[in-house]
Amino acid sequence: MINMYDVAVVGAGFAGVVAARDLSAEGYSVVLCEARDRIGGRTYTGEAFGRSVEFGGAYAHWTQPHIWRELTRYGMGLSAPMEAERVHWLADGTVHSGTAAEYASLCGPLIARYLHDARARFPQPFDLAAADTGAIEKETLGDRLDALNLSAYDRDVLDGMLASLVHSYSEQGIAQFLLWAATTFGDWGAFLETAGAWPIAGGTKRLLDAIAGESKAELRLSTPVTAIEDDGAGVTVTTREGDRVRARYAVVALPLNTLGDVAITPAVAQPVRTMIEQKHPVKALKLWVRVRGEIAPFAAGAPVGKHPVNAARTEYHHDGDTLVMCFCSDASAIDGDDRAAVQRALRAFVPGIEVVDTACHDWVSDPFSQGAWAHHRPGNLTQAVPLMRESHGRIRFAGGDIAAIGVGGIDGAIETGAQAARGIARALAGDGA
Known part of the structure; x- marks a missing residue:
């Protein structure tokens, strides 16, 4: 029965x-x-390095109505992110460094050009039928990047800023980026804060x-x-x-x-x-790295396909060491269990950094996900x-x-x-x- x-x-x-x-x-x-x-x-809240870490989606924001309602319903909140003191970015074959403000001033005009029509394309983000999206729905991320005719340096800067959300410029559509930006009034920096900065306490x-x-x-x-x-x-x-x-x-x-x-x-x-x-094309890897000592907070970025680690930032100090969270646009570009390979990748940004341990979950080969978040x-x-x-x-x-x-x-x-x-x-x- x-x-x-x-x-x-x-x-x-x-x-x-x-x-x-x-x-x-x-x-x-x-x-x-x-x-x-x-x-x-x-x-997936799992265990690594003697503490809990988030192997998958992790972030929330008080401007996101649905998750904020759930958090307040159960008396929960958010943890403040660690602010980076220095930013390192790979562009035109060289790693450059500066303050977070300097990096933002460099990226700001580039991302503004890239997503200039976000509000026009999605004037009411809650209603996708409110504007004609036929033209942009034929356009890939790569099409938009090519159309800007940037110098090699500026192109790599912009690519590196976007890379944590990109696996394939030729397969992912620009419409989703424009929609995301439109939800924060066209401000990409604001979108990045709402989407990936504040972990759930x-x-x-x-x-x-x-x-x-x-x-x-x-x-x-x-x-x-x-x-x-x-x-x-x-x-x-x-x-x-x-x-x-x-x-x-x-x-x-x-x-x-x-x-x-x-x-x-x-x-x-x-x-x-x-x-x-x-299927959607995102085959990224979220990689946790424990590095020796309480190092100064930093963030780093690299263009897709030009470095195995495309985004990295310090997340926590833990038992005298530092936990660095990395995004790799292509999960196959690096073995997350290979400490030596991960150390080489991070030393391109921070010379002398010492990797103690790594941890990750392979969402791409996981039969019940077969990829990361959808783009x-x-x-x-x-x-x-x-x-x-x-x-x-x-x-x-x-x-x-x-x-x-x-x-x-x-x-x-x-x-x-x-x-x-x-x-x-x-x-x-x-x-x-």
């Missing part, structure tokens, strides 16, 4: 956990299926545990799902082990790059199917992604990858999870639940 639930939620990242909590709080029976042996998805796990602790959903860990079928009367979710879960509705909150491993019936619209088949290919952000946010019969999709404003982040994941829950609750009420 197959148990019947009101809702089956597939995927226990922030979107899935929020959807399960909100629906179960309405009194509906909910089962939450998660492939991993933990909740959190591409957020106590870590993402603390917030996830608080949300899950309030949920009445039945949680099934280590339960990968291989098929989801809507037959018009309900939804059947089939697990890798062959078990079947029957529900009246389903929320699918899986990373975009894993959806191709799940048979969804009826088939999604062709633009969505194409996006799922192509959409040209055309998908304003065409295929909005289709995924619509109801697909008794199935609703959720997740930061398809968020309307906070695309690629925790805030967007929470937004879509809550929105999916509201839609299904209305549908259930209409069914006479």
Whole structure:
């Protein structure tokens, strides 16, 4: 006999956990299926160097309405970031150094040119249909960079500033950068602060545990799902082990790059199917490095493809040493477990720095992520992604990858999870639940 639930939620990242909590709080029976042996998805508070560190998404901001609501709901806050005293940047084959103010004055005019039309393209960032985005949705990050006709030095400076968010200039669309900038009034520096500066006090796990602790959903860990079928009367979710879960509705909150491993019936619209088949192109690595001694706080950047570490900054002092967080645009460019290789890479910026240990999680080879955060290919952000946010019969999709404003982040994941829950609750009420 197959148990019947009101809702089956597939995927226990922030979107899935929020959807399960909100629906179960309405009194509906909910089962939450998660492939991993933990909740959190591409957020992952783990242990390294004798303390907790964030191996995945980590940052929040008081201007992000959805995550800020969750933080205040559970009495949580943010930790102040460590301010860099020096910045080092690789440009035109040479590493340069200066104060944070000097680096900002160098980058400011370049990024302003690169994203000059952000507000015009997205005058109302919450409504992608408010402006004609047809032209920019054909444009890649590389197309925009080439069109500026910069000197080799200026091009590398701009590239290095963007590199922590870039894997492929030829595959990632400019529209997503413009949308991100538009959410902070066209100010890219403000966007970077909101997206990647302030960690959650106590870590993402603390917030996830608080949300899950309030949920009445039945949680099934280590339960990968291989098929989801809507037959018009309900939804059947089939697990890798062959078990079947029957529900009246389903929320699918899986990373975009894993959806191709799940048979969804009826088939999604062709633009969505194409996006799922192509996958998003971000294959980055977040790498933690413990270096000897409490060194002066610094930040560093390098153009994509010209150095294995494309962004680095000091995050914490810990037990007399310093923890440096690095982003590598191409996860295959460096072995995160090779301390000697990591030390060589960092010494290009800070001569004499001594690497004691490293730690990372490979999201690219992880079968339940198959990549880092989503950055959409040209055309998908304003065409295929909005289709995924619509109801697909008794199935609703959720997740930061398809968020309307906070695309690629925790805030967007929470937004879509809550929105999916509201839609299904209305549908259930209409069914006479």
